Amino acid sequence: MDSIVVTDVRLADSDKRLHELGYKAEFRREMSLFGVLGISFCAIGILTGMSSAFQTGLFSGGPLGLFWGWNICSIFMLLIALCLAEICSAYPTMGGLYFWVCKMKPDIPVLGYCTGWVYAIAMVFVGTSGNLSVALFLASLAEVGHGRTLTRVEIVAIAWGANILSGIINTVGTKAIGRMSAFNVWWTLGGTFVLVITLLVKAPVKNSAAFVFTDYQNFTGWSNRGFVVLLGFLQAVYTLAGCETAAQVAEEAKRAELLAPLAVVFSIVGSWFIGLVYMLALLFSVQSISSIQTTSYAIPIAQLYYDAVGRRLTIMCLVVICVAQFTAIVMAFTASSRLFYALARDNAMPARGWFMALNRNQAPYVGIWVSVFVGCIISCAYIGSVVAFSAILSSATVATMLSYLQPILIRCLWPDSLPERGPFSLGRYSWPINVASALFTVFTCALFILPTAYPVTSLNMNYAVLAIAAVILLVGLTWITSGRRTFRGPVRTVEEEEGDGGKPETAM
Template identity: 25%
Template sequence: MDIEHARHRPSASVSSVVKGDLPTADHPMTADEEALYALGYKQEFKREFSLWTTFCVSFAVLGLLPSFASTLYYGMGYAGTAGMVWGWIVAMLFIQCVAMSMAELCSSMPTSGGLYYAAAVLAPEGYGPFAAWITGWSNWIVQVTAAPSVDYSMAAMILALGSMSNPEYIPTQYQTFLLSVFIMILHGVISSMPTLWIARFNSVGTIINIIALVAVIIIIPADTTRRNPRFNPSGSVWGDISNMTDYPSGIAVLMSFISVIWTMSGYDSPFHLAEECSNANIASPRAIVLTSGIGGVMGWFLQLVVAYTVIDINAVLESDLGQPFAAYCLQVLPYKTSVAVTALTIVCAFSMGQGCMVAASRVSYAYARDDCFPLSKYWKRVHPLTKTPVNAVWFNCVIGILLLFLIFAGDIAIGAIFSVGAIAAFVAFTIPIFIRVFFVGDRFRRGPWHLGKWSKPIGWAACGFVALMVPILCLPQSTGENLNAENMNWTCLVYGGPMLAVTIWWFVDAKNWFNGPKINIEHKMLGAKGNIVEGINIGPEQQNSEEDILGKDK
């Protein structure tokens, strides 16, 4: 067998979810197209994303500056400055483990279905459809809540600018809702454009995000109005845990991780863009790890800047502006500078929200392609002119607008979409990693990007961290007599309710017709009992030669 041809075959020594031979295409296939055919899908998108532009989308979805601004209440409000700086370091170590384990799966199975596809293929026999069902719906929940949460925060910052110029103006819920809906519609329009246009838009947006983030990190300490002392002492920043919860300080620090987890939840985007990326089984996993790594380091610097300059945490959290980051800027910067920093954050938030909309549409398209949603035949259509899943874009946009009605239920209710996004992402990210580490083990055939001997330990660390954090993220800030409907953590209801519904749906009906990823080109993956490609057995020597070639690609 031609080894050059084999190197582009799927890299997963697990049982296939379908049977049949790989058909012969009516045109010469590229390496990416051949790999996708082997995974069971035909090429429908144009591969106009590169490593850089894929990284741009994921970094835009990460949106460090607007994400930090959106979740400042949780990072600072649960455990103060010590929770911010220590919490970010500890959480990022484990989040990087999750990202690297995900990247390894992406290299093996570079398809838009991403984690959902991986869960179906890796699960023990008979459990693939259920694993895909739970993973898919959890991942869709985080995707569909991402854009409205970002756009809500962006609308709040825009209105906060009005309050900064006119202290008598207090934004209303109605105004915040209408502005958020308008931004959602704009993002829907942009996300419906051709792939190349979207790639260029996100490239520009990412460059702006990086420049703005570096600028803010420099501007705040350089132009702060703090005097005597100019910065908070290191002993206070690193050692004083301002516990604002009813739990022990250690639990308060863990609760503050929601800021890190939600901010860093966009690194899965390259997985979902794999079918639009060239050299996907190498470029996409690299984009995942780059996004998480670079984002983690730069985010920590931003945490340090705020922790060393904040004057009054309570005043920031309780400001009438309704946006803690805007209140913080006014507290530590001259008026004009604070307006400029807030405006930069708004520009970055617009790019982030659009990136979230693109990533969500690709996830919805992939799941609709497998008939996971009601009326899937409409959501899986690819527009003949733009070659993008336009219907899936507007499907998510409408649901996002409906979620924005939580604004009228109060700050705690709308805030639930942040913690829901964190939990839903973690659950979806970890199910296939857990299956790969504890069930598949050494039968997993890695792709050209892999972790080698560190694969299992890193996977164990990722799974352990998620198992700890899921219940922590559901805890309310107050307990006992202080707990009421207004300050209750509604994450369990907003996430648990839909997940309970889809689980019941599975056992009542979906198990009878949902068989996991629906393959539109029958294929035969490398089997667990032998490395079979197109009916030809690969011997140990030939297999090693193939792995040597794959290793060189990395």
């Protein structure tokens, strides 16, 4: 009985804080720390991100770039997580990055508007790319298991199925998402253990420590050793992006002002450690880097497994990664749909009533299915050009990092922009940590749009710069044509009645 009273008090405190920020509690608070942590952990997708992008670092710097790049980038991504967690603790709302920017710089509404839209597009891109990765893993399974090479049309059809299934699961509601995120945590931990043991036991040749920590490889064509190693950093940043997703379910979490920021930070800490263990197992077990570079498999890491553990165990390992990939990417559409809801709530979206509608499972279903529809359309780009689709994938990470940059840069330029502090605070270290995080974010955004191969041709050009420019242009046009007239920042959905003891009511 006492525990029920304590829980009710904590829920009341969380709803009170949400009320102070101007919003009526619309969602049931059903997520615990483990569930919220699972959301961010799933969004990062350490096992899947590492597996999908491993070849990027392997061909750009080799084991040397992979190992040191992973640890260096993890440190800076942890600093970014600390910055975001501090703001999240003060403003535990569904809008996340978008809402934080609006609250810290209310006199410049265009910053919040652009942050919200760029981040929403980034989440849809992330979900789309993740579901295509699911399709590519399944295509690799077909090649390894049955020797059948799937066509691009077949791969896109599978990606469509993954998109639709992601939408169905999200439509079921908060409980389903929380349980899936918890499942993903245990599946990733158990799956990583299985993969690591399988690789270390079955690999016929184990590489030396000198190879793992110092061997340099270059398949890029660039001659500058330092630049090549830096290109390998892209793998780490791509894998570790996503820690802020916990903020998107803050209004569905118990004691969100503490649990959401803790989830943001510990998802990076856990991913850093698990990713390091998995990476070391891969590096000690890789048999031939050149065979991975020339592989015919849809996902290059399938060749690494095939060379190290044989056909049957490769199938098992790919299944483990594929399941983790799908459960992780469901959370991208969770984030995008909640962000659409938050933008609509503040008059930053057309068809406001539709995007704010909740079904009986408390799911903002319109935002979910818009994400699915757009994801299916974008997936079709893979049929015409792998290069074009790769540009979309890279732009997703750039858009995410640019969204991180907005609140962090505000904290650097206007140190007093966060007058309200939550229970998670960096204290006197806040400003220097924000400065370091901002510099790293700018650096990685620049790195992601540079050509990764030389000589640069129309087939290997990094078109991410065009994709991200198109996103920025689209968002800018929406602001000029409609946003500047309708958007003034967060809109209160509750008002204090005079003399009623502070009971909230919907604003008219």
